[in-house]
Amino acid sequence: MDIVSALRTFQRVVETGSFSAAAHDLDVTQPAVSRQVAALEGHFNTRLLHRTTSGLSLTAEGERMLRILEAVEELGDAAGSDGTMASGKVRLSVPAPLGLYLSERLGDLLAAHPKLSVELIFREQGSDMIEERLDLEVRLGQVADSSLVCRRIGWTTAFLVAAPAYLARRAAPRAPKEIKDHECLCYNRAGEANTWSFSNGSEDISVRISPRLTACNAVAIHRAALAGAGLAVLSHIIAMPDIAAGRLVPVMRDFQPSRLPVTVVYPSRRNMPLRVKTVLDFLTDAMRQDPSMCASGADRQWN
Structure with missing residues (x-):
């Protein structure tokens, strides 16, 4: 058995979480990966992986083996500072x-x-x-x-925004207390989805809201806001191009979303x-x- 190759295969199995994924990455067959890991376990006379119908998990011995491999890898990185490349x-x-x-x-x-x-x-x-x-x-x-x-x-930097179509129907809020009267579109940036926090530069103000739409992804909320469904707190990363183009309008400028x-x-x-x-x-x-x-x-x- 090529123990170095077997160790690399074991590490790849741990990184990918499956024999088949490791086989794909290593460009070998799944049985070949299974044989290498089994041979490695036989060589050290210990089980490195728990195999169940729901997936793979490391044994205590497997954890120790992985830490050893990482230590060797780091040592190699330090020794190869003259041109070693990440892989x-x-x-x-x-x-x-x-x-x-x-x-x-x-x-x-x-x-x-x-x-x-x-x-x-x-x-x-x-x-x-x-x-x-x-x-x-x-x-x-x-x-x-x-x-x-x-x-x-x-x-983080975020904006409270709405589409012009929504603001044509509803007057923009001027202070956090006015948000409760609006349609709110929320995703869980951090913390509870039914709380928004704002700052005027000297104090933070938290507002409890009743979201009309909640999503676990900011892109979905972004699209709903563009469609005029309501107010949304959006990262500058996705909001700024639409603000610049006039597709979204920042509101309540004296109370911006608190930074995280x-x-x-x-x-x-x-x-x-x-x-x-x-x-x-x-x-x-x-x-x-x-x-x-x-x-x-x-x-x-x-x-």
């Missing part, structure tokens, strides 16, 4: 607006790292990163899970593979390139 897949979970922003920029990253691949997962809520096999996840607001490594990389910290989190592992570090650096740099996200005091601008 493998990185699973990155992000809120939908940020995912759209990143997707326009990922081409340059992938071109610079031909052996690297990124699985971009759009998700508004935090995940069980170990169970979901995520390498990195971007979360909005405070992070309550103390078991994760957290790095703040920016701040943007934090990237990852499991508390001692060693970070080069593939993950490369994507983390890209993510941090991408946030810095947008003035509306790179600082807590960024100005909001519209035409």
Whole structure:
């Protein structure tokens, strides 16, 4: 048995979550992957993976093996600083607006790292990163899970907007207390979907609303707002082009949506593979390139 090849196959199975997906990535058959993992377990006389009808999970021994492989990988990265390139897949979970922003920029990253691949997962809520096999996840607001490594990389900027067609039917709210009389379109940016928070620069004001439409994806709410269905709080990433074109109108300008910290989190592992570090650096740099996200005091601008 080629133990190095078997170890790489085992690591790929863990990263992809299945024998068939690993086989596809490695360009071999699924039985070949199964045989390599079985041979590895036989070599070490221990079970590395639990196999059930619902999927795969690591045993305690498998967890230790994975940590050893990651440590070896990091050592190789350090030793190969003269030209070692990131390789493998990185699973990155992000809120939908940020995912759209990143997707326009990922081409340059992938071109610079031909052996690297990124699985971009759009998700508004935090995940069980170990169970979901995520390498990195971007979360909005405070992070309550103390078991994760957290790095703040920016701040949200959002607008309360409506389409001209809606404002032709209903007068725009001038203060948060007037929002309750409006049709509200909500997605769960962070926290409860029936609470919106605004700031006038000196204080934060939370407003309880009764949404007429709730969705788990900001893009759906964006489309509903464009169609004139009501008021919506939208990220600047998806709202600004429509504000500039007059398709959406920012309202209640003296009370803008409160800004939230943007934090990237990852499991508390001692060693970070080069593939993950490369994507983390890209993510941090991408946030810095947008003035509306790179600082807590960024100005909001519209035409």
